[in-house]
Each structure stands twice: as C-alpha cells, then as structure tokens.
Amino acid sequence: MIKNFFILSVIFFFISCEKESEFTKNISNDSISNTATLLYSGSFAPTSGISVTGSAKIYNDNGQKKVLLDNFSISDGPDLKVYLSTTNSPTTFVNLGSLTSSRVYLIPSAVDLTVYKYVLIHCQQYNHLFAIAELM
Template identity: 45%
Template sequence: MKVIGCFFAVVLGLSACTKESDALKAALQTNNSPVTAPIPVQPALKRGVLYSTSGIQVMGVVKIIQQASGLQVQLDSFSVSAGPDLKVYLSQAATPGNHLNLGNLQSNSGTQYYNIPAGTNLSAYPFVLIHCQQYNHLFSYASIQ
C-alpha cells in the first residue's frame, strides 16, 4: 500500500513540474516579460593601468569618470592582495606624500567607486594609489592620463 501511495505522489509531483514548465514557456512566448534598460557606461575622462609593488599582486584599470553627483575614481576589473588599512589616494607622485585620501578600499576585488571632492584640480593629482596606511606600504599605483 505504501508503494502505491509513493507512486501516486511521484506522478503528481512530476505533473506539477510539467504544468509549471508549460506555464513558464507560455509566459515567455507572450513577450510580456519586462525590458530593462542597459546601464549607461560613462566614458573615462582619464585612465591608467594599476601596477604592483614588491610582493603584491594587482590587476585592474583606474578611470576618472563624471557622474551626476560629481567626479569619481573607478577601479575596474580590479583585484589586489589582501592587506590591512588599505586606502585609495589621488596623489601628486607615484608614492604617498602629497595626496588626497578618498577613503578605505571597499574590497580586494571587483568594480568600485570613490568620490572625488568637488573643486579638486585633477591635473595636480596624476596618480591613483592603493596604500596601506597602518604600515606605510604602497601596494599599487597608476598614472592617470
């Protein structure tokens, strides 16, 4: 008796999946699925490739982009070795010193955005740095042009 009950449960379950599958096919064929607009890609005002320092692995591209809210640094296709207290700087040189701290590194990988303070003269800061502030160790730099 248990075998017959299990058989009917399996048949009922499979027919329910078929009905859901048929309903899904019908919904897709009616072309009533919502259309999403593509996210606009902002052209880079400046860009540069990230280079690593001794013992650090890094890859990615730095872009300066204009958003409605203002200028931003974008780290694109980005990854860097893990480290403590990593910061993103706009800098006057390929080493920390005269720099503008844009904040903590959000993640060791992925596309990220950092706001540039309004009124910043970009020509005065031709480098983007990833720097460990705690141990004063430069992880990565990019010359942006």
Template identity: 40%
Template sequence: MKKTVLLFVFSLLLVLASCKKNNTPPIVLNEMADSTALPVQTGVFSNGPYGSVSGQARILQTGSVYELKLMNFSSSNGPDLRVYLSKEMFPVNFIDLGALKATGGNQLYPISGMPDFTQYKYVLVHCRQYNHLFGWALLQ
C-alpha cells in the same frame, strides 16, 4: 627575579593580544557608474613594493561631479588599505578617497571638489597603518 620575568611575559602577552589587524574585507563588489558618466582619464594598475594590485582606474565625470571607478580590480589583502588620488607615485600630496571597499571587483569612490587631474595623476592603494604601497596607476 621570577616575578619580574612573569610580569614581563604577562605584559608581552597582553600587548600581543591587543594588536589586531583589521584587513579589508575579501569580497568582490560590482558597483555600477551612471550610464551618462564620461571617462576623463584612465590608468592601469602596477604592483607596489608591498602588494599586488591589478585592474584599471578610471576618472568619470557626470555633470560637475567626479568619481573614481576601479574596474576588474584585484588586490592582495592587508590592514588599513586606503585609496588615494595622488600627485606622486608615493603618498606625499594626495586626496584620501576612503577605505578600500573590497579586494576585488568594480568599485566607485566619489571625488570631492574639482582636483586638477594634470597634478593629481596617480591612483594609489596604500596601507596607511604601515605606510606600505600596494599598487599604483598612472592616469592619462
């Protein structure tokens, strides 16, 4: 009986020790867009049910290239935070723009292809690991 309890405790400790949360770096970036980039759409972030996010999301166009700029951005920290361009306020039909680079500042994310911004009208900050929405912005 004691061996079973000890084995269980050891197994539990091993599992807990191997679970690591890789949080987004708590740094502030100041990435700058091309000075010839034209704003296509803009939105203001609102908090989601699992985090707090503030700032602006802006779609910029330089020639035939699009990028997302997060301006005066701030987010609570969490593991596996991703930036999505989404058709809905929750991530069902979305384009993954990559890992959140930092929890604050001005950040740029390239948008591949030519998405229809009348369809993809939300920018989401989402924790992929736990499926938690930290914040969203409606692009207009």
C-alpha cells in the same frame, strides 16, 4: 600583566584610528551612469611582493567626479586606502577612503585633476604602497 597589555592595546587602537574629514570619508555610490564621460584612465602596477590587476578610471558623472576601480583585484593587506596623489608615492594626496568591496569612490569637488595624476592603493597603518595607476 594581562591587564596592562589589554589597556595598552585599547589605547593603541584609539590612537591609531584615523579621524575622518571631508577628504577621508568613504562616501561611495557604487555605480557610474551610462551618460558619464571618461576623463582619465591608467592600469595598476604593483610594488614589490604585491599582486594587482585592473585599472583606475576617472569619470565625470553628471558633474560629480568619480574613480572606478575596473576589473580590480589586489593582495590582501590591512588598512588599505584609495588615494589620489600628485606623484607615484603617497606624499601629497587626497584620501578617498578605505578600500572596500565598493568599486566607485567620489572625488571631492575641490580636487584639481590636472594636478592629481595617480591613483594609489596604500596601507596607511604600515605606510606601505601596494599599487600605482598613472592616469592619462
């Protein structure tokens, strides 16, 4: 019985892992240069039962677009991801990577920021939206 439980747990772990691609790798440079230009910003609003503070800011930093989570704090949760989304829900999005202690996330060059107008914090494992920042 315990052996079966262990085997099922290991199988579940490998099945639930997300395969990383160009759009899901968390390649982060935890800084924004002094010469970076602010393009968009928005304050985070929580979903039900979540506590969040701070804002998302998009910068052009020497030709590389970056998201900065500024003065950011959020309730704990498993498998939290940083998404750029076309709407205020995670239906069409680009996964910028796992939410870590990093405050800066690189945006792939192919992403059109005139279409992706939201930064979302989303629990991928349980498909639960934690916070939304509409970029203006």
